[in-house]
Amino acid sequence: MITTNELTKAYGGHLTVDRVSLQARPGRVTGFLGPNGAGKSTTLRMVVGLTRPTSGTATIDGRRFVDLPNAGREVGVLLDAAAQHAGRTGREVLTIAARTMGLPTDRVDRMLDLVSLTGAEGERRVRNYSLGMRQRLGIATALVGEPQALILDEPANGLDPAGIRWMRDLLRGYADRGGTVLLSSHLLHEIEIIADDLVVIGNGRIVAQGTKTELLQAAGTVVRTPDLAALEAAMRTAGVRATRSGDGALRTEADLGLVGEIARKAGVALTELRTADAAGLEEMFLELTATTQREGAAA
Amino acid sequence: MTATTVDRAPRARVLADPVPLSRLTAVELRKMFDTRSGFWLMASIVISALIATIALIVFAPDDELTYASFGKAIAYPMLVILPMIALLSVTSEWSQRSGLTTFTLIPHRGRVITAKAVASISIGVASMVLALAIGALGNLVGTAITGTPAVWDVSLAESSYIVLGNLLGLMSGFMLGVLIRSSPGAIVAYFVYTFALTPLFILLANSQAWFHDSRAWIDVNFAQAPLFMFDGAVTGEQWANIGFTGAFWLVIPLAVGLRQVLRTEVT
Numbered sequence: 188m189i190t191t192n193e194l195t196k197a198y199g200g201h202l203t204v205d206r207v208s209l210q211a212r213p214g215r216v217t218g219f220l221g222p223n224g225a226g227k228s229t230t231l232r233m234v235v236g237l238t239r240p241t242s243g244t245a246t247i248d249g250r251r252f253v254d255l256p257n258a259g260r261e262v263g264v265l266l267d268a269a270a271q272h273a274g275r276t277g278r279e280v281l282t283i284a285a286r287t288m289g290l291p292t293d294r295v296d297r298m299l300d301l302v303s304l305t306g307a308e309g310e311r312r313v314r315n316y317s318l319g320m321r322q323r324l325g326i327a328t329a330l331v332g333e334p335q336a337l338i339l340d341e342p343a344n345g346l347d348p349a350g351i352r353w354m355r356d357l358l359r360g361y362a363d364r365g366g367t368v369l370l371s372s373h374l375l376h377e378i379e380i381i382a383d384d385l386v387v388i389g390n391g392r393i394v395a396q397g398t399k400t401e402l403l404q405a406a407g408t409v410v411r412t413p414d415l416a417a418l419e420a421a422m423r424t425a426g427v428r429a430t431r432s433g434d435g436a437l438r439t440e441a442d443l444g445l446v447g448e449i450a451r452k453a454g455v456a457l458t459e460l461r462t463a464d465a466a467g468l469e470e471m472f473l474e475l476t477a478t479t480q481r482e483g484a485a486a
Numbered sequence: 487m488t489a490t491t492v493d494r495a496p497r498a499r500v501l502a503d504p505v506p507l508s509r510l511t512a513v514e515l516r517k518m519f520d521t522r523s524g525f526w527l528m529a530s531i532v533i534s535a536l537i538a539t540i541a542l543i544v545f546a547p548d549d550e551l552t553y554a555s556f557g558k559a560i561a562y563p564m565l566v567i568l569p570m571i572a573l574l575s576v577t578s579e580w581s582q583r584s585g586l587t588t589f590t591l592i593p594h595r596g597r598v599i600t601a602k603a604v605a606s607i608s609i610g611v612a613s614m615v616l617a618l619a620i621g622a623l624g625n626l627v628g629t630a631i632t633g634t635p636a637v638w639d640v641s642l643a644e645s646s647y648i649v650l651g652n653l654l655g656l657m658s659g660f661m662l663g664v665l666i667r668s669s670p671g672a673i674v675a676y677f678v679y680t681f682a683l684t685p686l687f688i689l690l691a692n693s694q695a696w697f698h699d700s701r702a703w704i705d706v707n708f709a710q711a712p713l714f715m716f717d718g719a720v721t722g723e724q725w726a727n728i729g730f731t732g733a734f735w736l737v738i739p740l741a742v743g744l745r746q747v748l749r750t751e752v753t
Binding site: 232235236237238239252253255256257258259264266267269270271272273274275279280283284286287288289328 | 503504505509510512513516517520521522523524578582583584585586587588589590591592593594749751752753
């Protein structure tokens with residue numbers, strides 16, 4: 188279990204991370220979602236002790252990261268796949284990690300296998316690796332100590348669609364065996380496929396968190412009817428805010444039951460009534476982060 | 487999506503033994519050799535010692551083929567290479583950003599830096615022993631070629647002085663690595679520290695009488711010079727000079743650098 192409690196980091200007077208409290212539980216994949224510059228990386232770096240929090244605490248199963256006697260055996264960390272010594276071979280990077288943890292180096296080959304780096308690729312120097320290969324190597328380094336928890340910052344960066352699918356399966360299996368996974372991303376669709384729990388951060392603050400199912404439900408309802416105006420009027424009367432989406436449907440934050448009830452009372456026939464689901468989550472994400480998003484930011 | 491704490495892999499907590507310093511030092515030693523540049527830097531110790539020895543045999547007049555000459559000729563390139571080895575072992579964690587992994591595997595930066603210091607000093611001692619052995623071989627071969635008697639004009643104490651002098655040089659490179667934490671910056675600083683300061687201090691000593699008199703208490707390279715002279719025992723005052731300048735030019739900046747290493751962010 189990874190826990191942060193009111194974790195805060197101020198640079199100068201600016202709060203990059205503002206009282207972030209989150210939990211990543213065993214057996215679950217927790218997605219840490221937010222636009223670039225929202226404070227995800229700073230939060231993760233504070234968890235692993237690379238950055239000193241201004242205030243607040245972060246613990247792994249109740250202990251601070253720096254108090255872990257052999258950190259690599261308890262928490263696998265990948266913060267930046269580009270941060271590898273360019274002059275070492277992939278195999279050497281893994282060997283150093285294994286030796287630091289006091290592990291037999293025969294595990295190195297198994298790890299290369301696990302992340303689908305061939306023997307020849309393992310002998311190449313990291314400077315000749317693509318970003319995708321570096322991500323695989325970074326994940327292998329995180330996993331070599333057979334830790335119970337993983338902390339991964341934007342692990343899907345640079346992976347091709349097949350690579351993303353591979354990583355998703357890998358992390359799913361890891362969590363299903365009881366591992367704790369905390370991974371960050373700025374891409375919603377990437378994270379909603381794999382995460383069980385979501386923590387959404389914007390401008391250093393948590394703006395939403397819960398299980399994915401909860402957040403999907405909270406994302407609202409989509410309803411369709413031939414008599415749009417009548418339904419709109421009925422919803423207005425009932426005090427339910429609704430907006431027309433571009434494709435001729437109505438979207439509202441009210442849940443399915445309430446919308447159905449309103450439609451029945453108004454005598455409006457429905458052609459579709461469903462939760463907003465992924466599209467809704469996307470809209471929620473954009474909405475939640477719109478106020479905190481940098482002006483005209485490109486991802 | 488409801489896979490809560492199911493069949494958790496049976497992992498015993500006791501597996502996580504603390505990482506001993508000896509293991510960290512062994513890893514740091516390995517890291518000094520496992521890149522091409524690291525390997526050739528190490529190889530350059532042997533290569534430069536051989537070149538210096540051969541050059542002395544070829545170019546030096548016969549009467550200068552003494553062990554002291556070989557010792558000096560070999561010690562000089564060491565004074566550049568050893569500090570670079572120590573310096574780069576520190577700065578590469580920042581310049582290559584491998585520190586991100588190193589300092590999360592071992593979240594105690596002081597232990598990592600200690601391991602690097604022990605590894606660097608071990609390399610320094612081994613290199614100097616090797617260099618002095620190559621020098622001895624050169625002395626034997628050189629005098630055999632010229633047919634002159636081999637002159638062993640270096641005492642054990644004098645040999646240990648030059649080893650100490652080189653270790654102090656190595657530690658000044660290490661200090662600059664810790665203080666600056668960037669390979670190019672620290673290398674430039676090292677050359678300013680050792681080679682650019684000296685002519686400035688000479689100028690100052692020639693123009694200012696007070697500096698001329700107190701130079702051994704200020705100029706660290708000047709204070710350490712007796713260690714490289716093969717000129718008899720180092721006097722008590724000379725030791726005091728070495729200690730005093732060492733505290734000022736080495737220990738204090740190293741302490742400042744260590745404090746920064748422990749406190750600053752690793753990015």
